[in-house]
Amino acid sequence: MLIIDNLHARVAGKGILKGLSLAVKAGEVHAIMGPNGAGKSTLGYVLAGREGYEVTAGTVTYDGTDLLALAPEDRATAGVFLAFQYPVEIPGVNNTYFLRTALNAQRKRRGEAELDSMQFLKLVRERLKVMQLSPDLLNRAVNEGFSGGEKKRNEIFQMAVLEPRLAILDETDSGLDIDALKLVADGVNALRAADRAFIVVTHYQRLLDYIVPDFVHVLADGRIVESGDRTLALKLEEHGYAWVAGRQPAAGAA
Amino acid sequence: MSNAFAAAVGDAAGATLSRLPGAGVAWLDAARHAHLSAFLRDGLPSTRSEAWKYTSLRALEQRAFALGDVDAATRSVETRMLALSGVDGPQLVFVNGMFRADLSRLDDLPAGLQLQSLAAALILDADSLREAFGTATTDAFDRLNATLAGDGVVLRVMPGVRIAAPVRLVFLGAPAAVDLAWHARALIVLGEGSELVLVEQHGDAGAHAHLGTLVSDIRLQRGARLHWNVLQEAGPGAVLIRRSAFRLATDAVATLHALELGGALVRHAITAVLEGDRARFITRGVFAPGGRQHLETRLDIRHEARDTASDALWRGVANDRGRGVLHGAITVAAGADGSDARLDNKNLLLSAQAEIDTQPVLEIHADAVKAGHGATVGQLDERVLFYLRSRGLPLEQARALLTSAFCRVALDRLDPAPLREHFAARLARHLPRLAGDSEA
Numbered sequence: 035m036l037i038i039d040n041l042h043a044r045v046a047g048k049g050i051l052k053g054l055s056l057a058v059k060a061g062e063v064h065a066i067m068g069p070n071g072a073g074k075s076t077l078g079y080v081l082a083g084r085e086g087y088e089v090t091a092g093t094v095t096y097d098g099t100d101l102l103a104l105a106p107e108d109r110a111t112a113g114v115f116l117a118f119q120y121p122v123e124i125p126g127v128n129n130t131y132f133l134r135t136a137l138n139a140q141r142k143r144r145g146e147a148e149l150d151s152m153q154f155l156k157l158v159r160e161r162l163k164v165m166q167l168s169p170d171l172l173n174r175a176v177n178e179g180f181s182g183g184e185k186k187r188n189e190i191f192q193m194a195v196l197e198p199r200l201a202i203l204d205e206t207d208s209g210l211d212i213d214a215l216k217l218v219a220d221g222v223n224a225l226r227a228a229d230r231a232f233i234v235v236t237h238y239q240r241l242l243d244y245i246v247p248d249f250v251h252v253l254a255d256g257r258i259v260e261s262g263d264r265t266l267a268l269k270l271e272e273h274g275y276a277w278v279a280g281r282q283p284a285a286g287a288a
Numbered sequence: 289m290s291n292a293f294a295a296a297v298g299d300a301a302g303a304t305l306s307r308l309p310g311a312g313v314a315w316l317d318a319a320r321h322a323h324l325s326a327f328l329r330d331g332l333p334s335t336r337s338e339a340w341k342y343t344s345l346r347a348l349e350q351r352a353f354a355l356g357d358v359d360a361a362t363r364s365v366e367t368r369m370l371a372l373s374g375v376d377g378p379q380l381v382f383v384n385g386m387f388r389a390d391l392s393r394l395d396d397l398p399a400g401l402q403l404q405s406l407a408a409a410l411i412l413d414a415d416s417l418r419e420a421f422g423t424a425t426t427d428a429f430d431r432l433n434a435t436l437a438g439d440g441v442v443l444r445v446m447p448g449v450r451i452a453a454p455v456r457l458v459f460l461g462a463p464a465a466v467d468l469a470w471h472a473r474a475l476i477v478l479g480e481g482s483e484l485v486l487v488e489q490h491g492d493a494g495a496h497a498h499l500g501t502l503v504s505d506i507r508l509q510r511g512a513r514l515h516w517n518v519l520q521e522a523g524p525g526a527v528l529i530r531r532s533a534f535r536l537a538t539d540a541v542a543t544l545h546a547l548e549l550g551g552a553l554v555r556h557a558i559t560a561v562l563e564g565d566r567a568r569f570i571t572r573g574v575f576a577p578g579g580r581q582h583l584e585t586r587l588d589i590r591h592e593a594r595d596t597a598s599d600a601l602w603r604g605v606a607n608d609r610g611r612g613v614l615h616g617a618i619t620v621a622a623g624a625d626g627s628d629a630r631l632d633n634k635n636l637l638l639s640a641q642a643e644i645d646t647q648p649v650l651e652i653h654a655d656a657v658k659a660g661h662g663a664t665v666g667q668l669d670e671r672v673l674f675y676l677r678s679r680g681l682p683l684e685q686a687r688a689l690l691t692s693a694f695c696r697v698a699l700d701r702l703d704p705a706p707l708r709e710h711f712a713a714r715l716a717r718h719l720p721r722l723a724g725d726s727e728a
Contacts, residue, residue: 084674135689
């Protein structure tokens, strides 16, 4: 589904990703762990197409097409979803209205019929079972005045409604207490499917107790330096990131 | 006077004045001639004049406009243009400044509402309008309007009467062989304890490059309530200069909502004098110039009595080479203790060439006054745009959504609901066109 090959990217003139390679197949969950500054968030932004994140070398192929050539909205329409580490607040834009507009924009571009408000409300009610979210939050402005946990749950709720094929979760666990963490993990697990893949970016092993990955990769200084199964996360937890520091890039990750 | 604009006025005025409604009434002839000579003496103001600092009239000065439209009575207007769902009260329609009875609705006026065209009022009872024409002014367009206004509206609501259905005043520009100038006047009095909803609309029935001026004198007597809603969608070539002067007695409340969307060069000067204790003036609006539009709104609010309140909330959005100006002057006079004055103006620039000038001026000469003002000019947040796009909204739709959210607060309190929805729909229709094709 996704093949990242020798990806180099820089932000504000500074090289962040320095030859990252990764292959993700449908149905898989890949965890990417790494110390601060390793390039974890940059990877998410590059895949989602944020301006200012400049790819200087390498390729990203998604379903056989060049993902990097697509505008952010076209990536979303093709099924790529980024759950933001810091979801933005949008005063004056109602959460439900925003989500319906987004879903219909995607459907329209895919040549599918748009949902009317009744059909959309039905979908929202179904998806609310996946991700418990107070109806009050649905009627507020997007993320405005939401707690940190509510913002992260709102991201997963959006994911449940938009039903992407490739979801990148950027430190979705940061700032969450254990209850909120479980809620978010339950939401993600409910969406695991044979035709859907996840890249779970995290700093801590804790999240992976609840979202059990098929593969774990260690990102350091812009490259994947170690790959393995879920036990790699436990090893990291035990030894710390110093253990992988200075290792050479893993040959052909996953 | 060496410019084309004033020369055209001077050449045509003599003949025009003798056939204006009310001609032959001695005091009116005298007033019109006095205003005319003052205009011809001083001409149009330059940007050296403080009140015209942000709006240059140099291009206008080089243009000549024919006075009045002899064919105004027969210009065709699609009635579809006049539809406003949920609103079917009385309406007066003016085409190129001339009252059109065939398009208006003045039958079965509710009891307690007097409504007629200014031309009719001048012919029937000019003397009752003497005060409105005698007002001293130094403004060039006020003088021009006082000289040449032959039509408009005279509206009175009797004391204690509440008029439920909104009254509409519709000004349409229609194509003509030459560029025309029209001048209209509205004289509005709300009696003690009365209430009225007014809708003032500007639109076009085809491409034209006319100049229109509208001067409105609005008096609210004790405890009267006025909801004034302006939808300005003048044609892309139109020049439109307006003054709305409010005077509010004790406990009177005027609420003005305005959408300034159309026209090439548009200026609306709003003055409000809070003459009686506890009088309140609320104004909210959006100006949204694109292309090369120039839209100026001026607020001049004077608190002259105790415990008076004013609340101004405006949003500006400019794209392309559009220019927006908001001048907001609030004066709290000596003795107007306990007054509360607020001014909030936030602006959004959608292109590198767009410009918005916001100028809050607060002058306080009284005690125990609460006053606050805030004015900002910014751009759409790149992080928010990316967030929306990452969810599948195309860039243009994302820009339009954010721009619309930015403006929404200005219409939140517009009543009644059908009017609010209509205004919101007109704004929603305008903004994507404005936000969509940025040259930046």
